[in-house]
Structure formats: structure tokens, C-alpha cells
Amino acid sequence: MHILIIGAAGMIGRKLSRALAAAGTVNGRPIRRMTLADIIVPEALDFGGDIETVATDLSRPGAASALIASRPDLIFHFAAIVSGEAEADFEKGYSVNLDGTRALFEAIRLAGLERPYTPRVVFTSSIVVFGEPLPPVISDTHCVTPLTSYGTQKAICELLLADYSRRGIFDGIGIRLPTISIRPGKPNKAASGFFSSILREPLIGEEAVLPVSENVRHWFASPRAAKGFLLHAAEIDTGSLGQLRTITMPGLSATVGDQIEALRRVAGDAATQLIRREPNETIANIISGWPQGFDARRAEALGFRAETSFEEIIRVHIEDELESRLPERA
Amino acid sequence: MHILIIGAAGMIGRKLSRALAAAGTVNGRPIRRMTLADIIVPEALDFGGDIETVATDLSRPGAASALIASRPDLIFHFAAIVSGEAEADFEKGYSVNLDGTRALFEAIRLAGLERPYTPRVVFTSSIVVFGEPLPPVISDTHCVTPLTSYGTQKAICELLLADYSRRGIFDGIGIRLPTISIRPGKPNKAASGFFSSILREPLIGEEAVLPVSENVRHWFASPRAAKGFLLHAAEIDTGSLGQLRTITMPGLSATVGDQIEALRRVAGDAATQLIRREPNETIANIISGWPQGFDARRAEALGFRAETSFEEIIRVHIEDELESRLPERA
Structure with a gap:
């Protein structure tokens, strides 16, 4: 199988790429090819199959369709402008976090119009899609009312993910990551x-x-747990998700x-x-x-x-x- | 004041236009000018002030900024492709119902960058933003999980409305209309x-x-009730809405x-x-x-x-x- 990781240069992206390369399979299917994409060229890594690294900006015209041209079977998408920057720069936040993601979804749809193509898409959302009211424990059926533009952009992408999946354009699953602690390395703008x-x-x-x-x-989870969520999301049967395609992680x-x-x-x-x-x-x-x-029983029942x-x-x-x-x- | 009605040729649009022309004021402020816009030229109507009718398609480049150039104080927006058509024609539904609305919001934002401009925007959403799970009685804090592309497009516009309002770009209020019965005239594609x-x-x-x-x-309301919701939404103090800018109507x-x-x-x-x-x-x-x-106590407390x-x-x-x-x- 061919895996595309968009956001591969980030902390979670690097951990995920290395874990996939080490595992060599997803759901028992051998990984023949990996494409690592990000706004900067991601590091290459030791891998038995084909590997390519791409610097790209999904919000630029044509960037998404270029990534999809090789029809990857499994796509991880977590490239995003972080919350502080999306709040400070309205246009950049919407352009990258909303339009970039939508361009990816559209590129998949258009590829599928040529000949059948229904990849698994794993999208990372965030618990900051919730905002008001904020009960002490939030379930997956609580309203999404973000208090930031970043949260708004993630919430919109969740809706698109569900609609594209419902229409059979791809097989999408969204995971709302807890705040990751302890992030390694240097502070970012979050x-x-x-x-x-x-x-x-x-x-x-x-x-x-x-x-x-x-x-x-x-609400917290470690980078190792986050990597595990992504790997699990790539493998689970999405048939039981119904229209609630995005799940708050434990x-x-x-x-x-x-x-x-x-x-x-x-x-x-x-x-x-x-x-x-x-x-x-x-x-x-x-x-x-x-x-x-959060009440994360739904995610736990799915094995996260x-x-x-x-x-x-x-x-x-x-x-x-x-x-x-x-x-x-x- | 200057009022812009987008979707003025539709059933609700015609009733609202006539009601505003007859009242002559909103919140005690005299209406000096009305712009009636739709995909076809709306009917003119008897009105003491200036009136203009415009055929436009918000999803076309430049259409939204042309409408906003005259800086209307109050904007009603309910132009949309109906549910059946949005389901049958994926691209048209997203283009009109999502991109058209976003173009309007962006035109307001860009006008406000030139000099201060914060109109009231009344947006009509729909109860079909709800879909799964479906408890017998749905509150304003229940999750939005539409089962149609139309519902998805309305839900996304609700999120945009809230974010643009939170950032002070305009003073938005969304109202989720019940199914309107009895609609006069001929059946539409809904x-x-x-x-x-x-x-x-x-x-x-x-x-x-x-x-x-x-x-x-x-869940039903009459066209007369719907017209009343819109007039009331134009007049109420939005200060108490918080981030829940869209309200399910009674x-x-x-x-x-x-x-x-x-x-x-x-x-x-x-x-x-x-x-x-x-x-x-x-x-x-x-x-x-x-x-x-629905549990519409919130709307009732606001006077709907x-x-x-x-x-x-x-x-x-x-x-x-x-x-x-x-x-x-x-």
C-alpha cells in the first residue's frame, strides 16, 4: 500500500512516519511506498520501500491534486496553522486550515470521478472545537461551538469529512486530539x-x-498516545461510526x-x-x-x-x- | 437605514420584503432604502423610500462585494439551493450554499478593513443540521451531524457566522427554521x-x-411565523447570544x-x-x-x-x- 502523510515534518508526523516505517504494514498489508509532505521538506527515514519527501502548501492551487495524482491508499492529514497563529492571522488560518483541507478532499473527489478511488483519510481535529457551554465532562454528542478561528476551521473540516465520507468519496475518520503533553523540542506558538x-x-x-x-x-495525552491513536484510526473498521465520523480521543x-x-x-x-x-x-x-x-467511552469502545x-x-x-x-x- | 435582502424572490423573501416596506422602520429607525436581490430579479414593491432589485449569484466572483459596496446596515441572507437539489448536485450545492455565503461574509470583512462597518446579518439555517443521534427532543446544545450535503452546508455557515461575529466583523444571528407549512404556491424540489x-x-x-x-x-411553523422570526432577529439585542449565534426557532x-x-x-x-x-x-x-x-426555550426566552x-x-x-x-x- 501507499501512504501519504501531510504534516510529516511536525512532531506527531515524524513519530508516525517512523512508527509506520518500522511496522512495515497496516492491517497486515505491506507498505510499499510512503510520501511525506509538509510545508518544508520532511526528513527522509530508513524504510525498505519507496520513500519520497515533498514540500508543498495544500492551500496553493494544484498542490492537493499533485499529491493525490499517485492515488495513495491511506492519507493522514494534520498539516495546520496552530491556534495562536490562526487567531492572529485570519486569512492565513482559513486559507491553510480550511481551504487547504477542502482542496485535499476535492482532489480525492475529482480523482474518483476519473476512476474508482476511495482512500482512508485520517484527519486530526482538536478538542478546542468545543467552547460554549462547557460542561465539566463533554460527550461526543455535545454541541461544537468553538471560541477561536482555529477551532472553527477544525469544526468545519469535521463536517466536510463526514459529508464526503457519507457520499462515499473517501473513508474518513477524524480524531480530536487531547492537548499533547509533554511535547518534545522547542515551544511553538500554541x-x-x-x-x-x-x-x-x-x-x-x-x-x-x-x-x-x-x-x-x-485534557491530556502523550505524543506516544497520539501516535497510537493515528495508527489505530488507520486500521479500524469505520462501518460503526455512522455520521459521527469524528471521535474525541481518550x-x-x-x-x-x-x-x-x-x-x-x-x-x-x-x-x-x-x-x-x-x-x-x-x-x-x-x-x-x-x-x-471528556466522556471518551465511544473512543475506548473502538479500542483507542x-x-x-x-x-x-x-x-x-x-x-x-x-x-x-x-x-x-x- | 438600508436593508439588503438576499433571496428576496423566494416565498419568505417576498413576505419579509412586503412586511418591512409596510412597517417602514426597524427598531424605530426609518428604512430609507431597500435592495432586493436574488438569482432572478425580485418583484419590486410599493415603498416610500428608495428601492432597487438586483439579479445576482453570490457564488460568482465579485457578486458579493458588489452587493456590499453600498454598505447596507441590515442584511438578510437566505438564498440557497434546496436540500434535494444540493444532494443531487454536489458542486452546485457547495458553490451556492457554502461558497456564496462565505463570499458574502468575506465581502463584509473586506469592506470593514477600509473603514468601520459592522452590519447586522440575519442568516437562515435549518433544523436539518441535526441528524444523528436524534433524540425525540433536541436542544440548542445538541451536536450538529447533518445527514445531507444541504445540512452540512448550513452547519458550516453557522460556524462561520459565529466566528465572524465573535471577531466583530459583523453582528450575526442565525435562525434554524422549522419546516415551513403551509408553503403557498407550487411545490419546490424539497x-x-x-x-x-x-x-x-x-x-x-x-x-x-x-x-x-x-x-x-x-417540526413546523407557518410562513407568517417565519417572517416574524426574521423581523424579530433583525431587532433583538444579540449581546446575550454568546457564541451560540444560531438558535433553533420555536x-x-x-x-x-x-x-x-x-x-x-x-x-x-x-x-x-x-x-x-x-x-x-x-x-x-x-x-x-x-x-x-425541539426544546426551543432559548428562542422563546428571546421573544420568538x-x-x-x-x-x-x-x-x-x-x-x-x-x-x-x-x-x-x-
């Missing part, structure tokens, strides 16, 4: 960045800034205080003392409109799995990103 | 046509076809059997005997995915009002469309 940095930086002996109160509660509902306490248990007081409180009203306001917890404690999330980070080296205890 | 024709035709002594069972339950939950019984009480057995049962599986299947009833019995709906039709002439009793 307002959620501190949810990772207050753990990531202290684990390597560096200072981190906490811009909100320890009472802030949110995660862990935790407060910032829970995060810090888990850090203390894993890495000691020396680590938690590296967290500097620096309240930021702008970030606090954005975060206040974010959900705190996430961590169940923040200590586990921290240990996953130490294994996957720090070569299993625990920091020195204080 | 699958819901029989909900009107089984009453309308017998009231003038003509035969009508009933393609579904009498047990089918649905209506009457009734079965086809209730409709027929009301017809019998108003017009006698001679009328009901003109209804010919002719089951149509295609229509029955479409209708089976439609909602049956509909009929409370089908006899009332039939009497409204006789007053407004048949010059108050009751049919001869059998």
Missing part, C-alpha cells in the same frame, strides 16, 4: 505551550514559566497542580522549583474557554487508549525523548 | 414538499399525494396524522378525502433522518413566537393566502 514546558524544561534542569493558576484543569483530565505533583514524584523538588509563576492574563483568558474533561496518570505521561517522555535517563534527584 | 401540499391542495379542492406514513412526526411538533385531523376540523371530510396515499421509499428514507421535536396548533397554521394560511375564504364544508 497558547497551550506551557502545559508541556513546565515539565519538559525542569526535566533537563532548565527553568519554565507557568502563566496560569495551578487550578486550571485540562485522555487524562488533570490540573496544572496534578502535573506539578507528578513531576515532584518523578524528579523531586529540584525540578518543581524550576517552575516560575508569571501570570499572563491573555493566556489565562484563552485557556479559560478550553474544555476540562491513552495514559491514566501524569506520572505515566512523564515516564513516557523520559523513555521516548530523554533516552530513559531520569534526571538527578534533588 | 423532499419536505408534501408537508404543505397535503393541506394546501385540498383547501382549494385539489388532490394531493402523501408519500409517507401518518405516524411521521416533524415550532409545533406534529405528526402527518395531526395535520390531517386539523384539516378535517377546519375543512371537513371532503378535504381530507383528497389526500391520496402513495408511499415513496426515497422520500420516506430522507424524512426518517429528520428531527421530530410560533403557532401552537395545526388548526392555527391552517387558519393562518386561509387568512394570508386564500383571502380568508374558508373552503366549502363537505
